[in-house]
Amino acid sequence: MSWLIGALIFWALAWGANIWLANGRFRASLSVRIFVPVLFGITILVLWEGVVRAFEVSPVILPAPTQVAETFAASTDLLWQDFEQTVLKGALRGYVIGALAAFLTAVAIDRSAFLTRGLLPIGNFVAALPIVGIAPILVSWFGFDWQSKAAVVVVMVFFPILVNAVQGLRETDAQARDLMRTYAAGYTQSLIKLRLPAALPFVFNGLKIAATLALIGAIVAEYFGSPTRGMGFRISTGVGSLSIDLVWAEIAVAAMAGSALYGAIALIEKRVTFWHPSQRT
Amino acid sequence: MKTTLAASALALMAGGAMAADEVRLQLQWVTQAQFAGYYVALENGYYDAADLDVTILPGGPDIAPPQVLAGGGADAMLNWMPSALAARERGLPVVNIAQPFKSSGLMLTCWKDTGITGPQDFKGRTIGVWFFGNEYPFLSWMSQEGIPTDGGEDGVTVLKQGFNVDPLLQRQADCISTMTYNEYWQVIDAGVSPDELVTFRYEEQGVATLEDGIYVLEENLEDPAFVDKMTRFVAASMEGWKWAEANPEEAAMIVLDYDQTGAQTEQHQLRMMGEVAKLTAGSNGALDPADYQRTVDTLLAGGSDPVITAAPEGAWTSVITDAALN
Numbered sequence: 027m028s029w030l031i032g033a034l035i036f037w038a039l040a041w042g043a044n045i046w047l048a049n050g051r052f053r054a055s056l057s058v059r060i061f062v063p064v065l066f067g068i069t070i071l072v073l074w075e076g077v078v079r080a081f082e083v084s085p086v087i088l089p090a091p092t093q094v095a096e097t098f099a100a101s102t103d104l105l106w107q108d109f110e111q112t113v114l115k116g117a118l119r120g121y122v123i124g125a126l127a128a129f130l131t132a133v134a135i136d137r138s139a140f141l142t143r144g145l146l147p148i149g150n151f152v153a154a155l156p157i158v159g160i161a162p163i164l165v166s167w168f169g170f171d172w173q174s175k176a177a178v179v180v181v182m183v184f185f186p187i188l189v190n191a192v193q194g195l196r197e198t199d200a201q202a203r204d205l206m207r208t209y210a211a212g213y214t215q216s217l218i219k220l221r222l223p224a225a226l227p228f229v230f231n232g233l234k235i236a237a238t239l240a241l242i243g244a245i246v247a248e249y250f251g252s253p254t255r256g257m258g259f260r261i262s263t264g265v266g267s268l269s270i271d272l273v274w275a276e277i278a279v280a281a282m283a284g285s286a287l288y289g290a291i292a293l294i295e296k297r298v299t300f301w302h303p304s305q306r307t
Numbered sequence: 308m309k310t311t312l313a314a315s316a317l318a319l320m321a322g323g324a325m326a327a328d329e330v331r332l333q334l335q336w337v338t339q340a341q342f343a344g345y346y347v348a349l350e351n352g353y354y355d356a357a358d359l360d361v362t363i364l365p366g367g368p369d370i371a372p373p374q375v376l377a378g379g380g381a382d383a384m385l386n387w388m389p390s391a392l393a394a395r396e397r398g399l400p401v402v403n404i405a406q407p408f409k410s411s412g413l414m415l416t417c418w419k420d421t422g423i424t425g426p427q428d429f430k431g432r433t434i435g436v437w438f439f440g441n442e443y444p445f446l447s448w449m450s451q452e453g454i455p456t457d458g459g460e461d462g463v464t465v466l467k468q469g470f471n472v473d474p475l476l477q478r479q480a481d482c483i484s485t486m487t488y489n490e491y492w493q494v495i496d497a498g499v500s501p502d503e504l505v506t507f508r509y510e511e512q513g514v515a516t517l518e519d520g521i522y523v524l525e526e527n528l529e530d531p532a533f534v535d536k537m538t539r540f541v542a543a544s545m546e547g548w549k550w551a552e553a554n555p556e557e558a559a560m561i562v563l564d565y566d567q568t569g570a571q572t573e574q575h576q577l578r579m580m581g582e583v584a585k586l587t588a589g590s591n592g593a594l595d596p597a598d599y600q601r602t603v604d605t606l607l608a609g610g611s612d613p614v615i616t617a618a619p620e621g622a623w624t625s626v627i628t629d630a631a632l633n
Contacts, residue, residue, distance in 0.1 A: 086377045086399050166473055170466050251474065254456075254465045263438035263467070266371050266390070268397045 033076020040069040089271040097271040098278065104260075105279050111256040113283050115172035116244035120179025124240075125233060128184045132191030133217070146192065153185030157243060162250040170251050175258075178247040183236035187229070194228025195221050227302050230295040237287045241280060327360040328536045333372045333381035335519065338365045338566040340579035341488060342385070343558040344407060344587070348547025350561045357539035363565070368470050373399055376524060383537065388517040388602045389443035395622055396615050400525035403517075403623035405541045405631070406598070407548050409590035411515035412582065413444060414508040416475065416491055417482035423505060426452045426512065431460050435468030435475065435483035445484065447605050448514040472497065482507075488582035492575065516602040518586075520594070525621065534627065542631035545592040552587055555580040593628040 044062050052058050071091045077083070078090040085093060098105065131149070135141045161178050168174035198221050206216040248258025257276050264273040299305055334342050345363055348354050354361040364381060366372060372384035373394040383404075386394075391401050415434065417423045423432070426448070436445045445465075446456060455462035466480050472493045474480040485491040487508070495501060509515045521541065527533045551558035559580040563571055599622075606615050 084377050084399065086374060086394070086397065162469065162473075166477055166479075169479055170474075248467075251469050252467045254467060259438075259467055262369075263442075265369075265374065266438055266441075268371065268373055268394050268399060 027080055029076045030080035033073050033080075036072045036076075037069055040065050040072075086268045086270055089274060094271050094274040094278070097269075098275040101272065101275065104272075105275060107255050108257045108260050108276065109279055109283065111172060111253070112175070112244050112248065112258060113241065116175030116247070116256070117179055117240045119172070120176035120244065121183055121236065121240040123176065124180035124183035125187050125236065127180065128187035128232070129191055129229070131184075132188050132195060135188075135192050136195040136221075137213075142192075146188075149185050149188045152181060155181065157182060157246055158250075161247045165247065165251045170253055172256075175244045175247040175252075175256075179240045179243040182239045182243040186235045186239065187232035190228045190232030190235075191225060194225025197221075197224045197228065226299045227295075227304065230291065230299065233291050234288055234295075237291055238284050241284045241287070245280060327355070327358045328539075329360045329362070330354075330383065330536060330540050331362045331364060331381045332521075332540075333364045333370075333375045333384040334366045335372055335385045335387070336366050337568065337570070338363075338562060339489070339571055340559050340562050340576045340583050341486075341519070343551040343562050343580055343583060344544055344548030346547070346562050346565050347551045347558050348543045350564070351547065351550065353543040353546045354540075357543040359536070359539055359543065361540070365567075373401060373522075376401065376522070382527070382533075383521055383523050383540065385519050386522050387441065387444075388520060388599075389447075389606055390441070391520070391522050392603070392606060392615050392619050392622055393443065395619055396617075400621075401522040402525045402528060402621065403520045403522055403594055403599075404528075404537055404627040405521040405545070405592045406517060406594040407521070407545060407590055407592055408517065408519040408586050409588065409595075409598075410586045411444075411508070411510045411518050412487040412586050413441075413510075413515070413518065414485055414487060414491070414506050415445075415482045416485040416494060416504055416506050418475070418478070419503050419505045421481045423481065426454070426507070429454060429463045429482070431463075432481040433464040433466055433479070435466045435480040437470070437484050438467055441484070443606060444509055444514060444516045447516075447608055448509065448512060451514060451605075451608050488579040488586070492578055496575075514605050516605055517594075517598055528624065528626070534630075538627050538630045541592055541627050545631070548587050548592070551580065552584045555584050591628075591632055593625060593632060594623050599623055 044065055047053065047058050047062055050058070074088075075090050075092060078088055089097075131145060135145050157178065160181060161174075164177045164181070165174045168177050202220060202224075203216070206220050211219065245256075245258040245261065248256045249262050252259040257280055260276050261273050264270065264276070296305055332345060334345075336342075338346075342363070345361075349361055349363060364375070372381070372386050373391065375381045376384045377399050384401075386401070388403065391403065395401055421432070422428065429449075429452075434445075436442050442465075449456050449463065456465050458464040466474060468474055468480070468483055472483060472485070472490050475483040475494060476497055476499070483490070485494065485506070491506070494504065521544070523533075523537060556577060559573070559576040562580070563573060563576055603615075603618055607618065
């Protein structure tokens, strides 16, 4: 029981510290803004550890964070191999292919009213396909290795990026377009100088949404047949062999990879769309 | 009003006191003839006669029976011994209390035109293997043959096979895992002639491990009431199995009645029951220590990647079958 009491005391103290910091004099400083959520995360881990130890929860149901950390440290080779297979090969390649395809389609749709009426509904249709339905089909088309995972990712990321890019390309106001016309700018010129920059905030929005989708797609696709590596493979088979600590370690890697990808895109966005009102501080 | 309430409360209490003992059995897979004995015992009233209220919980691709047992979701589970022993070594003390399946129905089914004639021909091939605890027999077989399972010219490339036979039909794999009573017939039903296939039964390769035993948590066996309940459960279940063996067609129809998904077909279940009866034949429910030893030896001979690292202690008990069958 002392574990539970200790965890609860830590919780109360951390809560108090966070309230004090969040209302304190330095609440706007970067270090406090980072410290508060980090402390919150640590509190959850401490509570988890306390509850698991106090109630002696079986490790095949819920392992303690320290046990997960031990497993993580002991199996970095395995985790890296899975990361390479799922994130670097499956998710990222599918993400790049899907994003490029969606972007080019958006420009084509923007160019022609015919395609707007024809292609957008198809994009919509593709987005409505259930992933658990198409994943096994794509596995049987593209094989068990990362290619079929990339294909699932392409299908998943295509629509959010397409819709955002199409919307973004329509974002310029009539005055700006008229101005370009008075400069005698052709379609390509006004696209590159005016409409693409204006579309960027929307495009980045789509890219950010798609970043986490890509990871989910790659992991879920591995449930439907995979070589004997990859995060989805490890998660789905780890449950069967009761290595739940390894499953949690994989989940931690997936969460970190997803956050890192999202963060990287957000950082690029900040650099590229510095002029946009949302980026001004 | 008060008296009616009191009377009904009394009736409830009486009912509670006389109610049959509850048993929840977690199956390894969806409702099918692989579990016919339990459905027959339920349908024919063998459980009722033993004063048991049995709930049969179907499994599926994402249900790990040991986890259900650990979480208190079931009193007993069906499991393959490799998976159960691995769970035991990972700190979930499960104990085999009965073994209705005498023989293993696991095999590898390969295309004959690949020229595979024996295990040594697997080198350089791609083989579909089920995971979720079902990969252990394969891994120990390969390590006994000295074939690595991480691909390459001299090893086999292992695919995580879903629970269908597509990888073989589409030739993404040269061989896949099949059960004599299930997937093998799916390949045949897909229009493949048995002549085009070559099969390797684990039983004949000397690496057969025990399948479909009844397992409970070790700590529960310290409770005499639980032991008594399980004794009646095993006796009634075996009665169901022997009836199913003797009456395969009726047994298959009973299974179909209990299949709430409606996914099973009559033809498939009739055939499955016929094949399953061959596997349960020769077992009266009691675990044969020699079979157990062969399973443990197979698993221990795991080479670089052993399934279990030490011979398990107390992984099975004859207490229940001794009482149930005498």
